[in-house]
Amino acid sequence: xxxxxxxxxxxxxxxxxxxxxxxxxxxxxxxxxxxxxxxxxxxxxxxxxxxxxxxxxxxxxxxxxxxxxxxxxxxxxxxxxxxxxxxxxxxxxxxxxxxxxxxxxxxxxxxxxxxxxxxxxxxxxxxxxxxxxxxxxxxxxxxxxxxxxxxxxxxxxxxxxxxxxxxxxxxxxxxxxxxxxxxxxxxxxxxxxxxxxxxxxxxxxxxxxxxxxxxxxxxxxxxxxxxxxxxxxxxxxxxxxxxxxxxxxxxxxxxxxxxxxxxxxxxxxxxxxxxxxxxxxxxxxxxxxxxxxxxxxxxxxxxxxxxxxxxxxxxxxxxxxxxxxxxxxxxxxxxxxxxxxxxxxxxxxxxxxxxxxxxxxxxxxxxxxxxxxxxxxxxxxxxxxxxxxxxxxxxxxxxxxxxxxxxxxxxxxx
Amino acid sequence: xxxxxxxxxxxxxxxxxxxxxxxxxxxxxxxxxxxxxxxxxxxxxxxxxxxxxxxxxxxxxxxxxxxxxxxxxxxxxxxxxxxxxxxxxxxxxxxxxxxxxxxxxxxxxxxxxxxxxxxxxxxxxxxxxxxxxxxxxxxxxxxxxxxxxxxxxxxxxxxxxxxxxxxxxxxxxxxxxxxx
Numbered sequence: 002x003x004x005x006x007x008x009x010x011x012x013x014x015x016x017x018x019x020x021x022x023x024x025x026x027x028x029x030x031x032x033x034x035x036x037x038x039x040x041x042x043x044x045x046x047x048x049x050x051x052x053x054x055x056x057x058x059x060x061x062x063x064x065x066x067x068x069x070x071x072x073x074x075x076x077x078x079x080x081x082x083x084x085x086x087x088x089x090x091x092x093x094x095x096x097x098x099x100x101x102x103x104x105x106x107x108x109x110x111x112x113x114x115x116x117x118x119x120x121x122x123x124x125x126x127x128x129x130x131x132x133x134x135x136x137x138x139x140x141x142x143x144x145x146x147x148x149x150x151x152x153x154x155x156x157x158x159x160x161x162x163x164x165x166x167x168x169x170x171x172x173x174x175x176x177x178x179x180x181x182x183x184x185x186x187x188x189x190x191x192x193x194x195x196x197x198x199x200x201x202x203x204x205x206x207x208x209x210x211x212x213x214x215x216x217x218x219x220x221x222x223x224x225x226x227x228x229x230x231x232x233x234x235x236x237x238x239x240x241x242x243x244x245x246x247x248x249x250x251x252x253x254x255x256x257x258x259x260x261x262x263x264x265x266x267x268x269x270x271x272x273x274x275x276x277x278x279x280x281x282x283x284x285x286x287x288x289x290x291x292x293x294x295x296x297x298x299x300x301x302x303x304x305x306x307x308x309x310x311x312x313x314x315x316x317x318x319x320x321x322x323x324x325x326x327x328x329x330x331x332x333x334x335x336x337x338x339x340x341x342x343x344x345x346x347x348x349x350x351x352x353x354x355x356x357x358x359x360x361x362x363x364x365x366x367x368x369x370x371x372x373x374x375x376x377x378x379x380x381x382x383x384x385x386x387x388x389x390x391x392x393x394x395x396x397x398x399x400x401x402x403x404x405x406x407x408x409x410x411x412x413x414x415x
Numbered sequence: 416x417x418x419x420x421x422x423x424x425x426x427x428x429x430x431x432x433x434x435x436x437x438x439x440x441x442x443x444x445x446x447x448x449x450x451x452x453x454x455x456x457x458x459x460x461x462x463x464x465x466x467x468x469x470x471x472x473x474x475x476x477x478x479x480x481x482x483x484x485x486x487x488x489x490x491x492x493x494x495x496x497x498x499x500x501x502x503x504x505x506x507x508x509x510x511x512x513x514x515x516x517x518x519x520x521x522x523x524x525x526x527x528x529x530x531x532x533x534x535x536x537x538x539x540x541x542x543x544x545x546x547x548x549x550x551x552x553x554x555x556x557x558x559x560x561x562x563x564x565x566x567x568x569x570x571x572x573x574x575x576x577x578x579x580x581x582x583x584x585x586x587x588x589x590x591x592x593x594x595x
Contacts, residue, residue, distance in 0.1 A: 026537060046501040051504065
């Protein structure tokens with residue numbers, strides 16, 4: 002890796018065309034909608050296979066519909082450049098597509114530059130990165146990384162009751178094919194991903210690239226306060242067991258607890274279910290869904306424990322019942338230090354203003370980090386907007402990101 | 416109850432060969448001022464026809480050959496019952512600005528061609544798209560017509576037109592099959 006790295010650059014116009022040809026499928030006004038395993042998403046994958054074959058890549062589709070396009074040059078473990086092309090309902094044009102399109106542009110630039118590859122490069126679009134259809138996010142990369150297998154994903158159902166196993170069987174992904182999608186770590190040299198930030202930090206700090214060192218994970222808590230539903234007119238204030246007031250206290254406590262670990266923990270009470278939810282009835286039962294995230298496991302656990310303690314204290318003081326539990330606890334992922342350093346070095350040597358950051362959202366890179374050295378870089382999202390048709394990233398910023406990806410790929414693969 | 420099915424041969428091997436020659440000549444004439452042409456065969460039999468036409472054109476100009484599987488674009492697609500696969504179309508070159516000739520064996524309702532057009536336009540933006548068919552059997556349900564037609568055949572709406580090609584069926588023949 003010592004010596005001069007050729008200063009190739011990507012072709013901005015071609016990159017724009019590639020983004021457009023994917024984002025156009027399922028276009029909805031300003032945004033795009035390609036739900037995992039929908040016809041639109043499959044058509045986009047079909048277009049993707051064409052884009053890959055057109056630049057001379059050998060295309061493979063695994064048992065969960067992940068699409069891989071591999072350079073014919075290079076031997077041994079691959080440098081993988083990936084992201085996803087599925088979207089949330091009412092999604093934007095950039096989430097995921099930017100990473101896959103940039104991967105294609107990077108490889109095209111390398112091929113055109115007649116650069117000899119030591120390692121093959123594989124561009125990849127993972128299936129079902131978004132959890133909106135089957136409730137599981139980064140599904141395709143989780144299977145590739147061996148975190149999930151056929152028995153985990155086949156029983157998953159969407160809201161209409163369609164079983165994922167059935168969809169995959171029709172796609173040619175029978176049980177064994179799903180399990181064969183797991184990749185051996187020895188097949189992989191590194192994994193690189195470019196993604197839109199989906200948050201406001203880069204724009205606020207005036208930086209072009211966010212080099213992600215860790216991806217936070219969430220703990221999900223379900224807290225149910227059990228008070229008593231009474232007549233709102235006849236029950237004196239001192240005799241009430243109002244579950245919603247208890248819940249309100251806890252909501253404020255979540256903010257207080259998470260704020261005390263400034264910038265290390267974020268906490269959200271995103272779901273409130275009030276029963277019976279009528280204006281003339283004192284709330285009898287209130288259920289809260291609480292999401293606490295951090296890149297530091299211990300802090301996340303501490304915050305979750307403090308929230309549960311606080312819930313107990315509130316319930317005791319108000320003489321009402323409590324059912325509380327942690328329903329999901331994921332582990333934060335630290336990305337590979339060498340790849341982080343590589344991205345930082347690429348930014349420094351190219352004069353790209355960058356910032357080290359953590360990712361508050363999950364990405365395929367966090368699954369791939371289980372099996373190979375993985376790195377993730379962000380490009381700015383206008384107003385931090387994402388999962389929204391108005392999501393926007395300037396083409397010039399995407400170009401900077403793609404060039405950063407190109408230099409990193411060159412250093413790893415040549 | 417007994418249904419009588421009548422099977423009439425409309426083309427033999429020699430005639431099919433002659434029609435492919437005819438189509439090739441017509442295509443060549445229409446693109447004679449160009450250096451290259453793209454032939455895209457619609458699966459299944461359009462693929463074999465496109466290969467035969469490509470062989471004939473290849474002496475005169477550069478031919479790029481691709482195949483199209485229109486399943487994901489069909490207007491009667493039942494997503495809950497059919498096997499849907501990705502990447503079955505093989506077009507290993509850029510379509511932007513090219514002259515494209517779609518090739519199919521039979522032109523009937525026009526729905527297959529509508530699907531093929533939508534698919535091709537998702538893959539790129541050709542300068543022109545033509546259609547070449549071996550047999551046009553009428554009964555269109557969409558405003559679509561072929562640029563190059565081998566033979567027009569009168570049929571009843573309920574008839575079946577069966578094209579057999581050596582590559583798949585071991586023989587070159589065409590039949591109309593209908594109840595009489």
